[in-house]
Amino acid sequence: MSLQPMKPSELATKAVNKEELFILDVRNEDAFEDWKVEGSNFEYMNVPYFDLIDGVEEIMDDLPKDKNILVVCAKEGSSVMVGEMLADEGLEVSYLEGGMKAWSEHLAPVKIRDLTDGGELYQFVRLGKGCLSYMVLSGEEAAVIDANRMTDIYTDFAREKEVTINHTMDTHLHADHISGGRALAEESGGTYWLPPKDAEGVTFDFEPLEDGNTIRVGETDIDIQALYSPGHTIGSTSFVIDGQYLLTGDILFIASIGRPDLAGKAEDWVQDLRTTLYERYKELSDNLIVLPAHYTATEELNDDGSVQEKLSVLYKENHGLNIEDEAEFRKTVTENLPPQPNAYQEIRETNMGQVAPDSERKREMEIGPNRCAVR
Template identity: 50%
Template sequence: MSVTVKTAQQIFDQVLNKEELFILDVRNKDDFKDWKIEGKQIDHFNIPYFELIDGVEEIMDKIPSDKEIIVVCAKEGSSKMVAEMLSEQGLTASYLKGGMKSWSEYLYKTEVYSDDKMKVYQFVRVGKGCLSYMIVSGEEALIVDPSRFTDIYKKAAKDEGVNITHIVDSHLHADHISGGRILAEETGANYYLMKSEGAIFDFKALENYNKIDFEHVSLEVIAVKTPGHTPGSVSFFVNEKVLFSGDTIFVSGLGRPDLGGKVREWAKDLYDTVYNKVSLITDDVIVLPAHYADFEEEVNVAGYIGEILGEIRKQNEMMSNQSESDFVEHVAQSASSETPPNFEEIIAINRGVEEAEEEKQQELEIGPNRCAVHHTN
């Protein structure tokens, strides 16, 4: 039998369609435990590639003979060889093109919201749990929290017949490299970031803006300063319809304020955000976060990651009827010792303090995001 090559998009489509999959992951056990392709209909078997160098005979009783075996490794080479071994044993085998690196980098676009003033698109980075957005209005577009794959946003804008004129980052990202500065250079758009995040390149400081207007439309973007995840975290409240919450509020939890080593101090800021700022926003507003933890749990029936604020309030015990002291204590107890992989280097790159070639950026980003603290029932 011949071996089939599968792209990250093809595998994601199978996950999205809730197809039953069997994945043979030949990375080392720690990497597999830390981060893998996930889904309720996926069965995994993990064995390091070096244990299969002499053949796959010893694992034949551990893998099904009546379904396709999708072999996964870090970058493709090992999985291709194992898939060929399985094929020689008469099994239907395929491998993930580009390995988990390609899974980490795949994004797909879906429409979130549309009215007579704007359209909102969400870009889901399925292997990282990262979310970015494009707001289209008139002949212009604003990009929220762009990834480093800037061509995706430029193509989306071209498809809409609009120009990217504004780019905003809700905070200095710790788990992935922002495309904001590069995208601004490529498009001539204004790039906005909080000055308090410590970036050393040229940008427009969000501290100086209460709103960002699109030139020819009545589209208002209000930056609600919401420290919590990092000292310069913000959210963006658009047309009183959509709240881009950054890493402050997730569908399934709140942002983690412990990455700066000031968990109790920043937890108080997060409390102020939730109880004195977000509390003024109505229940019917759509919340669109910068990350998600579990795609199948958090994707809604419309096919995007997001939820109305009222529903998030119902599900999240920490967003109502909590004293500041109880809130801070709960968040402090939930603080994790696990940080996003390579987060200090990634933060340095996003500040402009360090530079990295594409291959280095790929290596730094591989792995899960760990930016949420879950407080849901």
């Protein structure tokens, strides 16, 4: 048998299609426990590379003989070496091209639907980080919301669609990943929008994104309406697009709600979070389709690979929207929190323009799962 590479895009297809796959992860145990390739029908085995340097004989009995085995490591090299040993033993083996670093950076567009007057709405799914970003297209213009730092995917897609990106927006100052919004605006000559209450200390110019702002995209009058919705951050702002879609940023997810502590203000912002979820969103049409900026588990993916659900369904099924007692709500969102995202303070400083790490450091800062939700 010969060892074959598997591209992150191929692995993404398997995850979305809920295919079976056996993954041998040869990173250290702590790295594997912290963050791994997620798939609802994936099986896992974790054996550190250093335990396999002298051969794979000791694990052969634990590996399937009738399934393709994908070997995964941090950057690729270790998985190639282990994969070659397994292939020499006659197993059907692939390795993840580029390793977990490449998996973390893979982005793929999913069409949400055509909009009322001829526009289109796309969700860009970053499976390795659980990040979701959006592009609205109308006429010859486009707007991008919550862009990731890999801006080429957006510019290439815009070129393919023959549109110009005139607006980029962040729903809030991100702390779990580096925003590509400002860089994308500079590349395209567009306007970068940011909530001013999240912009204290930023070192660059931006257009203030405030409650009631209407941003028009293209000739077909697709309106993006800003709705101030604090709680994850003090400036968190949601968008209602085309009267049909509610982009909630990191305030509301499909299976959870946003955490209020990434700027160290959990006790101060918890009431803002409750007001947004239990009052401001309640005033909106419950037929709006919620499109969040993150998801937590692959179970939240729909069959087409998108992450979306009706607001009315979330008010029935999302536990974070059904905690009647305020004291219990406060306890839930201040005490029931996962660890802080890796390098979250440095990521915030990068997104404020206070530091400018090189591309390799940016990759290292983002390694790991997203941790924006209350458990």
